[in-house]
Amino acid sequence: MKTLKAVKTLGKLEEMTALDPVVDIVRRAVRKVLRPSTAKDLLHGVPMGHPAHPFLVQLPTGAFACAVLLDAVPGTERAARVLIATGLAAVVPAVATGLTDWSDLHPQQQRVGLVHAGANVLATGCFAMSLAARLSAREGGKTWALAGLAALGGGGFLGGHLSFRLASGANHVEAVPHQVPAGWNHLALLEEIPEKEAQRRTLGLVPLMVWREGATVRVISDECSHLSGPLHEGTVSGSGLDACVRCPWHASEFSLATGEVLRGPATSPAALFQVRVSDGRVEVCLPGAG
Ligand code: FES
Numbered sequence: 001m002k003t004l005k006a007v008k009t010l011g012k013l014e015e016m017t018a019l020d021p022v023v024d025i026v027r028r029a030v031r032k033v034l035r036p037s038t039a040k041d042l043l044h045g046v047p048m049g050h051p052a053h054p055f056l057v058q059l060p061t062g063a064f065a066c067a068v069l070l071d072a073v074p075g076t077e078r079a080a081r082v083l084i085a086t087g088l089a090a091v092v093p094a095v096a097t098g099l100t101d102w103s104d105l106h107p108q109q110q111r112v113g114l115v116h117a118g119a120n121v122l123a124t125g126c127f128a129m130s131l132a133a134r135l136s137a138r139e140g141g142k143t144w145a146l147a148g149l150a151a152l153g154g155g156g157f158l159g160g161h162l163s164f165r166l167a168s169g170a171n172h173v174e175a176v177p178h179q180v181p182a183g184w185n186h187l188a189l190l191e192e193i194p195e196k197e198a199q200r201r202t203l204g205l206v207p208l209m210v211w212r213e214g215a216t217v218r219v220i221s222d223e224c225s226h227l228s229g230p231l232h233e234g235t236v237s238g239s240g241l242d243a244c245v246r247c248p249w250h251a252s253e254f255s256l257a258t259g260e261v262l263r264g265p266a267t268s269p270a271a272l273f274q275v276r277v278s279d280g281r282v283e284v285c286l287p288g289a290g
Pocket residue numbers: 104224225226227228229247248249250251252264265266
């Protein structure tokens with residue numbers, strides 16, 4: 001089956017550098033307001049273990065779509081007004097989480113994300129006009145709502161492209177357990193691993209980040225779960241159970257002892273390997289691998 005023309009056009013949108021000046025202005029504004037913090041992590045969805053934005057767009061999308069449906073049912077004008085007002089209120093957290101995620105993406109993703117946001121702003125404006133018309137008993141409330149739904153559909157299509165084709169919110173280490181051999185695997189001799197110097201090694205197809213402190217060796221997947229940044233090129237701070245690595249791309253932080261996310265934008269943990277050292281041989285095992 002041939003790829004739809006619309007999808008091919010999206011490929012061009014990804015490379016449309018003419019959007020970059022606007023992307024730059026918006027990204028700088030968002031980053032100025034949202035410094036790395038617990039509040040920013042909440043907006044990314046770090047405590048939930050996956051992005052908060054897809055979950056929060058359900059309410060405005062559903063409310064707006066239902067309002068348009070009710071417009072075809074006599075006697076439901078008041079319910080349609082309530083739904084549109086609810087949708088408009090619910091846009092606020094959806095926009096906040098979306099902008100937060102968007103500010104830490106690759107340029108191609110940000111270009112598509114900018115147009116996705118533009119379509120949704122247009123949709124929100126249409127529904128606001130629709131509500132204003134309905135409240136003042138003017139004509140055009142239903143037409144504005146229909147236009148808003150069309151814009152919302154376009155925005156949703158772009159959001160799907162961003163999430164699935166461009167994997168902007170995906171867990172980039174999901175495949176790791178399927179790519180490493182099951183059981184214990186030889187990694188290196190202990191003496192081959194330098195102390196307190198992050199190293200990249202591979203196991204099967206999977207790059208690993210290896211960190212050694214004395215006889216203790218920590219091993220996690222080297223690709224950042226956010227967008228595959230090389231963690232071994234990041235900065236390690238702390239020691240022992242408090243040791244963590246900061247991704248060089250967007251500053252996500254992962255515990256080297258547990259693999260958990262200590263700071264977003266990543267929301268999924270690193271794949272954490274069990275390590276045993278015997279007779280100077282370092283072996284690793286990923287529970288659930290194979
Ligand atoms: S790739 Fe974005 S934080 Fe690591």
